[in-house]
Amino acid sequence: xxxxxxxxxxxxxxxxxxxxxxxxxxxxxxxxxxxxxxxxxxxxxxxxxxxxxxxxxxxxxxxxxxxxxxxxxxxxxxxxxxxxxxxxxxxxxxxxxxxxxxxxxxxxxxxxxxxxxxxxxxxxxxxxxxxxxxxxxxxxxxxxxxxxxxxxxxxxxxxxxxxxxxxxxxxxxxxxxxxxxxxxxxxxxxxxxxxxxxxxxxxxxxxxxxxxxxxxxxxxxxxxxxxxxxxxxxxxxxxxxxxxxxxxxxxxxxxxxxxxxxxxxxxxxxxxxxxxxxxxxxxxxxxxxxxxxxxxxxxxxxxxxxxxxxxxxxxxxxxxxxxxxxxxxxxxxxxxxxxxxxxxxxxxxxxxxxxxxxxxxxxxxxxxxxxxxxxxxxxxxxxxxxxxxxxxxxxxxxxxxxxxxxxx
Numbered sequence: 001x002x003x004x005x006x007x008x009x010x011x012x013x014x015x016x017x018x019x020x021x022x023x024x025x026x027x028x029x030x031x032x033x034x035x036x037x038x039x040x041x042x043x044x045x046x047x048x049x050x051x052x053x054x055x056x057x058x059x060x061x062x063x064x065x066x067x068x069x070x071x072x073x074x075x076x077x078x079x080x081x082x083x084x085x086x087x088x089x090x091x092x093x094x095x096x097x098x099x100x101x102x103x104x105x106x107x108x109x110x111x112x113x114x115x116x117x118x119x120x121x122x123x124x125x126x127x128x129x130x131x132x133x134x135x136x137x138x139x140x141x142x143x144x145x146x147x148x149x150x151x152x153x154x155x156x157x158x159x160x161x162x163x164x165x166x167x168x169x170x171x172x173x174x175x176x177x178x179x180x181x182x183x184x185x186x187x188x189x190x191x192x193x194x195x196x197x198x199x200x201x202x203x204x205x206x207x208x209x210x211x212x213x214x215x216x217x218x219x220x221x222x223x224x225x226x227x228x229x230x231x232x233x234x235x236x237x238x239x240x241x242x243x244x245x246x247x248x249x250x251x252x253x254x255x256x257x258x259x260x261x262x263x264x265x266x267x268x269x270x271x272x273x274x275x276x277x278x279x280x281x282x283x284x285x286x287x288x289x290x291x292x293x294x295x296x297x298x299x300x301x302x303x304x305x306x307x308x309x310x311x312x313x314x315x316x317x318x319x320x321x322x323x324x325x326x327x328x329x330x331x332x333x334x335x336x337x338x339x340x341x342x343x344x345x346x347x348x349x350x351x352x353x354x355x356x357x358x359x360x361x362x363x364x365x366x367x368x369x370x371x372x373x374x375x376x377x378x379x380x381x382x383x384x385x386x387x388x389x390x391x392x393x394x395x396x397x398x399x400x401x402x403x404x405x406x407x408x
Contacts, residue, residue, distance in 0.1 A: 004315070008322035012330075015295070019327065022291040026331025026381065027338070029284030033277035033377050034339035038367035040273050042351065044266050046365055048232060048255075054133035054195060056258045057099075057226035058235045059242065061089070064251050066224065075104060075178045078221040088245050089227060094238045097129035097228040102212050102221070106175030108155075108205060110163045117159065117205045119173065121212025121222075130228040137195030140167045143206050151187040151211055156201035157194040165189045173205070177217040185215050277377065281384055284331070289388035292324055296392045304400075313397040320397075324389025325382065332381045336374065343367035 012019045052058045063077040081100050089098050102121040107114050124144020128135065135142050143152055153173075155165055165171055167189055174184040187207060194201060213219050229238050232255075239254040246252060256263040296303070303316060346352065351366040 004319055005322055005326075008319060008326050011295070011319075011323050012326050015298075018291055018294065022287050022327050023331040023334065025287035026284040026328060026385070027334035029280040030332050030335025030377060030381055031338045032280045033273075034336065034369060034373065035342060035367075036276060037273050037373040037377070038339065038343045038369050039352075039365060040269050041368040041370055041373060042365040044269065045368055047262055047265065049133060050195065051259045051262050052232055052235075052255050053228075054131055054137060055200070056255055057130055058229045058232060058255055059227035059239050060224055060253050060258055061227065061242070061246070062224035062251050062253075064249055067251060067253065075176075075216060075218065075223075078102075078178070078218065078223060079225075081220050081222045085246055085250075086225070089225070089242060092238065092242055092245070094229045094231060094234055095227055096230050097126065099123055099126035099130035099226045099228075100209060100222040100224075101127075101226055102209060102216070102218065102223045104175050104212065104216055104223075106173055108159070108163065109172050109174070110165060110169065111172070113163055115159060115162060116203065117173070118203045119175065119205045119207055119212060121207050121209040123209045127226070130226045132228075138191040138193045140191030142191055143208050145190065149188065149190065150208060151185070152190040152208065153187040154191040154193050154206040155189055156204050157192040158198075158201040159203065159205070160189065160192045162202075165192075167191065173207070173215065175215055177215075178221075179217065181217075183215055183217065185211070187211070278380075281377075281380055284381070285384040285388040288324055288327055288385045289391065291327070292320060292389045292392035293395075295323070296320070296395055316397040317393045320393035321386055321389050324385050324393070328382050328385035332378055336378070340369060343369055 061079075063079060066074065066077045086098060089095060100123055104119045104121075106117060106119060108117040109115075122143055124142070128142075128144075138154055139157070140154075141152070143154055146152060153171070155163075155171075160166070163171065169189045170186050171189060172184050172186050174182060177183050193204070193206070207215075209222070213221065227238075227242075229235055235254045236256065239252045243250075243252040306316065307313070347366045351364040353364060
């Protein structure tokens with residue numbers, strides 16, 4: 001086999017101009033597919049990190065039925081803040097942090113203007129462990145920066161503008177307690193958050209957990225827990241394990257279910273990438289087929305001589321397939337090398353700024369070339385090239401020696 005491969009390489013180098021053109025076509029197809037895929041993968045990484053580490057967490061745990069009425073932020077489906085089963089969660093392999101939260105709704109006012117809001121009570125220390133990227137989206141301070149300020153809140157930047165709530169301003173939060181009574185407490189704005197979706201910026205208000213429990217008369221109670229994991233690729237497996245351990249009374253949801261729109265965007269982008277990549281690779285494959293066919297036509301007498309000397313037809317077929325594979329390997333190698341180089345250069349420069357579909361957040365997109373992108377591209381390039389070389393190779397092996405020797 002090595003002898004045939006060496007002969008195939010030599011035959012490819014015999015027509016250097018045509019082979020260089022074919023290799024360039026393959027390299028361009030691979031390069032374009034990988035570059036486009038690298039930027040899409042970088043955008044997906046930014047979106048997923050923002051979702052998992054800055055907004056909803058990797059996993060959330062609630063009482064069963066909570067997600068059925070999530071829009072109402074129910075207070076009756078609560079859990080103890082120090083639930084006995086939390087040790088199981090913390091000790092589960094892959095879990096790195098667990099943070100309690102309480103969600104509620106109400107009216108936010110500055111005395112003259114008001115707006116509906118969705119409040120999120122957070123434990124300052126634990127929440128920073130569960131959502132380490134949250135602080136990056138906040139201008140000013142986050143909840144808990146000043147331990148002496150127990151009534152500090154962070155509002156969405158659009159809500160802050162609407163209510164003229166600059167840092168240091170005092171707002172009144174009104175909400176219904178767990179028993180249905182209305183309660184109101186004053187809080188001081190310490191920061192404004194600009195990230196995620198328009199809903200986040202117009203409606204969300206983050207408050208200290210203890211302060212929210214006092215407002216809602218729910219001391220020691222929470223709506224649920226946010227769980228952080230060490231590997232986002234294992235989120236669903238960890239969630240399934242937690243669900244088995246915690247039983248049917250609790251609902252364990254991975255981020256893919258909590259932020260299904262993000263998961264849908266990722267899935268659609270990969271489908272689109274596959275279609276665009278296929279177009280580039282088909283163009284390259286057509287070039288390979290043309291090159292191999294020209295090679296057969298030019299070497300008809302040579303093929304006839306080989307067959308007259310006893311070379312088997314399958315050997316002729318194998319030789320031309322190896323020539324196609326050689327072109328694919330050279331072209332694919334050049335394309336991969338150029339794509340990796342570009343990704344490293346752009347990554348070293350800090351990436352490019354972009355806003356994924358459906359969000360208003362600006363992310364630094366760092367091109368990424370994961371294995372799930374490189375492996376299929378290389379495999380499809382190789383298989384496509386072999387398929388393109390198949391017809392010329394079969395045609396070469398079907399030549400009759402006498403007719404081939406008479407060719408001019």
